[in-house]
Amino acid sequence: xxxxxxxxxxxxxxxxxxxxxxxxxxxxxxxxxxxxxxxxxxxxxxxxxxxxxxxxxxxxxxxxxxxxxxxxxxxxxxxxxxxxxxxxxxxxx
Amino acid sequence: xxxxxxxxxxxxxxxxxxxxxxxxxxxxxxxxxxxxxxxxxxxxxxxxxxxxxxxxxxxxxxxxxxxxxxxxxxxxxxxxxxxxxxxxxxxxxxxxx
Numbered sequence: 001x002x003x004x005x006x007x008x009x010x011x012x013x014x015x016x017x018x019x020x021x022x023x024x025x026x027x028x029x030x031x032x033x034x035x036x037x038x039x040x041x042x043x044x045x046x047x048x049x050x051x052x053x054x055x056x057x058x059x060x061x062x063x064x065x066x067x068x069x070x071x072x073x074x075x076x077x078x079x080x081x082x083x084x085x086x087x088x089x090x091x092x093x
Numbered sequence: 094x095x096x097x098x099x100x101x102x103x104x105x106x107x108x109x110x111x112x113x114x115x116x117x118x119x120x121x122x123x124x125x126x127x128x129x130x131x132x133x134x135x136x137x138x139x140x141x142x143x144x145x146x147x148x149x150x151x152x153x154x155x156x157x158x159x160x161x162x163x164x165x166x167x168x169x170x171x172x173x174x175x176x177x178x179x180x181x182x183x184x185x186x187x188x189x190x
Contacts, residue, residue: 017102021109028117031168032124035161039128042160046133046148049155051163059160063167 030070038062121161129153 042058051059098106133149134142142150 016098017105017109020098020106024106024110024113028113031165032117032120034168035121035157035164036124036128038164039157039160043132043153043156046129046150046152046156049152051156051159055156055160056163059163060167063164064171067168067171 034063034066037066125154125157128157 038059042055042062044055129150132153133146
């Protein structure tokens with residue numbers, strides 16, 4: 001608890017707990033969207049309450065693809081942002 | 094990341110995660126109704142759900158739940174594999190630095 005001494009780890013960026021909370025919220029949102037999307041794409045009929053073998057492998061692939069797509073969006077966005085900023089990336093967000 | 098947090102901060106975060114889980118299970122309930130209504134109810138000749146619609150909604154609910162669980166498991170697998178990749182990446186960066 002030193003108010004004026006410089007502690008580099010504590011000084012950079014917002015509250016770590018708030019950051020972690022935002023990440024949890026972000027992952028929850030991602031999960032909900034992925035369930036929504038993979039349900040629409042993989043579930044063919046409601047004839048029974050169990051997932052068929054085909055549906056199961058569809059879900060597995062859907063999750064993998066969705067997360068890969070998420071990463072592609074992330075890296076492409078970063079790339080675009082970097083090229084749009086004439087002075088190079090600022091901060092490290 | 095959690096390694097950098099103090100015990101009090103970790104407790105705060107755990108509390109938040111529990112709260113978030115409850116919140117999301119309520120959300121999932123509405124989401125299931127929304128999806129299954131869309132899938133199973135297509136005509137409005139009567140105001141009562143007929144036997145076919147009811148069975149469809151029941152199966153749909155079961156499927157949605159199972160799909161959600163499976164999605165969670167696969168997401169965990171993916172991140173575990175990704176985490177190993179990231180760790181390897183970091184090690185390589187450290188070694189090359």
